[in-house]
Amino acid sequence: MKDSIHNYIQSCSQCCKFNVRRQKPPDLLQSIEPPAEVFQVLGLDWWGPAPVSTNDNKYVLVITDRLSGYVIAKAAPTNTAQTTAQILMENAILIHGAPDKIITDQGQHFNNELIHALISLIGSKHLFSTPYHPQTNGQTERFNATFATQLSKYCNEDKADWDAYLSSVVYAYNHTQHRSTGFPPYQLAFGRLPRNPFDAPRSEFKFTRPNDHWIHLQRFKTYANKMARRNIQQQQIATK
Numbered sequence: 001m002k003d004s005i006h007n008y009i010q011s012c013s014q015c016c017k018f019n020v021r022r023q024k025p026p027d028l029l030q031s032i033e034p035p036a037e038v039f040q041v042l043g044l045d046w047w048g049p050a051p052v053s054t055n056d057n058k059y060v061l062v063i064t065d066r067l068s069g070y071v072i073a074k075a076a077p078t079n080t081a082q083t084t085a086q087i088l089m090e091n092a093i094l095i096h097g098a099p100d101k102i103i104t105d106q107g108q109h110f111n112n113e114l115i116h117a118l119i120s121l122i123g124s125k126h127l128f129s130t131p132y133h134p135q136t137n138g139q140t141e142r143f144n145a146t147f148a149t150q151l152s153k154y155c156n157e158d159k160a161d162w163d164a165y166l167s168s169v170v171y172a173y174n175h176t177q178h179r180s181t182g183f184p185p186y187q188l189a190f191g192r193l194p195r196n197p198f199d200a201p202r203s204e205f206k207f208t209r210p211n212d213h214w215i216h217l218q219r220f221k222t223y224a225n226k227m228a229r230r231n232i233q234q235q236q237i238a239t240k
Contacts, residue, residue: 034067034229038189038221039096041066043103044088044110046079047148051159060166061087062147066103067228068188069178073147073170075163081114089118098122105129147173181228188228191220 035041043066048059057075061084064071074087092099102119104110106128119126150169155162174185175194186194 035100036067036229037225038068038070039065039092040099041101041103042092042099044084045105046084046107046109048079050162053163054160055163057163059083060147060163063088063092065185065189067181067225068183068185069181070174070185070189071170073166075166079109081109081112084109085114085118093122099124101125101127103127103129183228188225 043064045062045064046059047062050058050060052058053075055075056077059076059079060073061076061079062071062073072091074091076083076087088102102124104115104126109115111128116126147166147169150172151162151165155165174189175196177184181188184193
C-alpha cells in the first residue's frame with residue numbers, strides 16, 4: 001500500500017510541483033548559534049524572477065529576523081543594488097533599527113560598493129553565505145519556498161496578480177506559531193499577540209501606566225527570547 005501511495009503522489013503533477021521536500025540531508029547541516037535579541041541579525045534574499053505583474057513587479061526582497069523568524073517582504077520591478085538598499089533602509093532599518101549583522105548570499109545585488117557602504121554606515125557587519133554552506137541563510141530561503149507555494153495557490157492563471165497576495169501570505173506566516181521557536185514570529189518580535197482583523201470587538205479596555213507596560217514587556221521579552229533560543233538549539237540538535 002505504501003508503494004501505491006508513493007507512486008500515486010509521484011504521478012500527481014500538482015504534488016510534484018508544490019510539495020517539495022525542504023529538509024537537507026543530515027550531513028549538510030551545521031548548527032548556527034541563534035542571536036540573543038530580535039532584529040539583531042537579519043537575513044536577506046531575493047526571490048524571482050516571477051512573471052511580471054500588473055504592477056510591473058517581478059522580484060521580492062525577503063528580510064528575515066534570525067531569532068523571531070519575523071519576515072518583511074517587498075515586491076519590486078528590479079533586484080538591483082539600489083532597490084536592495086532602498087527596501088532595506090525604508091522597511092527594516094528606519095523602523096526596527098540597525099542590526100548587528102546582515103547575512104546575504106554573494107549575488108551582485110548584495111556584494112557591491114553601495115551595499116557595503118550602507119552596511120558600514122549603519123555600523124553593521126556583512127556576512128556572506130556560500131554555496132558550500134547555504135544553510136547560513138537557510139531561514140530566509142525556507143520562507144521563499146513557503147510563500148512561493150502559497151502565492152501559486154491564489155494568483156490567477158497568467159500569474160499577473162501574484163504581488164496582490166504577498167502581504168496576506170506574509171501576514172499569515174508572521175502570525176502562525178513556528179515549530180522551531182514555539183512562538184509566532186510577530187509575538188517574539190513585538191512582545192504581544194496581534195489583534196487579528198476578524199477578532200470580535202473588545203468589550204472592556206484596561207489602561208495601564210506606561211512604566212507598568214514596560215516592565216511587563218521586558219519580562220516577557222527576556223522569557224520569550226530565552227525560550228526561543230533554547231527551542232531553536234534543540235531543533236538544530238534534533239535535525240543533525
